[in-house]
Amino acid sequence: xxxTADIDLKDLVRTIPDYPKPGIMFRDITTLLRHANGFRVxxxxxxxxxxxxRVQAVAGIEARGFxxxxxxxxxxxxxxxxxxxxxxxxxxxxxxxxxxxxGIDVIEIHEDAIGAGDPVLLVDDLIATGGTAEAAVKxxxxxxxxxxxxxxxxxxxxxxxxxxxxxxxxxxxTLISFEGD
Numbered sequence: 001x002x003x004t005a006d007i008d009l010k011d012l013v014r015t016i017p018d019y020p021k022p023g024i025m026f027r028d029i030t031t032l033l034r035h036a037n038g039f040r041v042x043x044x045x046x047x048x049x050x051x052x053x054r055v056q057a058v059a060g061i062e063a064r065g066f067x068x069x070x071x072x073x074x075x076x077x078x079x080x081x082x083x084x085x086x087x088x089x090x091x092x093x094x095x096x097x098x099x100x101x102x103g104i105d106v107i108e109i110h111e112d113a114i115g116a117g118d119p120v121l122l123v124d125d126l127i128a129t130g131g132t133a134e135a136a137v138k139x140x141x142x143x144x145x146x147x148x149x150x151x152x153x154x155x156x157x158x159x160x161x162x163x164x165x166x167x168x169x170x171x172x173x174t175l176i177s178f179e180g181d
Contacts, residue, residue: 056118064125098135116144130161
């Protein structure tokens with residue numbers, strides 16, 4: 001039996017109560033990322049459902065999606081495309097608004113990041129309400145990418161984010177869930 005077979009990824013995620021505000025149970029994956037075998041298992045499991053598909057690029061959402069997305073892209077032997085907060089990309093970018101609890105934010109992608117019809121996998125660390133992921137899917141579709149799926153380490157199913165992506169026709173693959181948070 002391999003060392004990685006005995007790893008429970010959920011055990012490697014640290015929970016920080018009342019961060020960033022009271023009542024929130026923050027799921028911190030930095031403890032998983034620093035665990036070499038845990039990180040390896042995580043990347044393998046994120047990539048596995050998409051290994052037999054022709055994925056041209058992995059799009060990762062700033063910032064933890066960059067870490068995971070880059071590793072998944074390497075595993076799938078494809079390119080990586082960053083989806084960044086407004087004003088962070090040096091080339092010509094297009095943006096997509098999304099709602100936050102107290103306002104609106106914008107994510108951007110280079111307008112030439114992906115060729116029309118290219119199959120793209122969206123990757124991030126966590127899906128909660130799905131607002132950022134939905135904006136990322138809409139952004140990718142605006143540049144005519146074929147979003148073949150989305151992969152997340154953590155799902156907070158009570159917040160409905162994965163169901164929100166399903167309504168957009170995007171297959172959502174998650175590794176672990178935390179109910180009631």
